Amino acid sequence: MASIAAAQPTAVKALALSTALIFVKFFLVTMVQGGKRFRAGTRPPEDAVFKGLAGKTQQTFGVPVTVSGSEQDKLEKIEKARLEEIRWTRLVQNDLENAYPGLIIGAISIICNGNETVNVVALAVFTAARLFHTYAYASALQPHRAIAYGVGIVGIIVMAGNALAGAFSAQH
Numbered sequence: 001m002a003s004i005a006a007a008q009p010t011a012v013k014a015l016a017l018s019t020a021l022i023f024v025k026f027f028l029v030t031m032v033q034g035g036k037r038f039r040a041g042t043r044p045p046e047d048a049v050f051k052g053l054a055g056k057t058q059q060t061f062g063v064p065v066t067v068s069g070s071e072q073d074k075l076e077k078i079e080k081a082r083l084e085e086i087r088w089t090r091l092v093q094n095d096l097e098n099a100y101p102g103l104i105i106g107a108i109s110i111i112c113n114g115n116e117t118v119n120v121v122a123l124a125v126f127t128a129a130r131l132f133h134t135y136a137y138a139s140a141l142q143p144h145r146a147i148a149y150g151v152g153i154v155g156i157i158v159m160a161g162n163a164l165a166g167a168f169s170a171q172h
């Protein structure tokens with residue numbers, strides 16, 4: 001049996017590129033999320049030692065902060081920061097639930113010798129959808145976010161079907 005890279009060189013390159021793009025995107029999103037957590041005060045209290053990152057927001061794991069009447073604007077800023085932190089946390093969670101399983105299914109489709117063209121196109125569609133989903137989620141764009149999510153899921157389903165077709169083909 002020929003090596004996977006020799007059997008599907010274009011699909012392997014597409015998988016490598018998709019994996020790299022999604023990882024870099026995920027890394028950048030988690031960096032933004034970390035900053036949002038500092039501004040929202042949802043970091044552990046001991047993280048207050050990072051004064052440059054924490055600013056003046058008390059780090060309390062997000063436990064409500066009591067403020068006097070004269071500091072009401074401070075509370076409003078914290079609430080706004082917490083909403084942003086929740087958005088970015090959910091964005092990260094969505095990636096963990098979808099991006100990595102999609103890449104794994106793409107790799108399995110290549111290993112099972114699914115159709116190479118289908119692998120490449122499905123990986124490209126999946127990756128583009130995940131990148132746009134991140135943009136749409138960060139920008140609060142609906143229905144764009146839902147459409148991007150659905151397109152990404154279709155890419156995963158196509159790769160899974162292609163994996164099954166390759167695994168159970170007469171060539172195996």
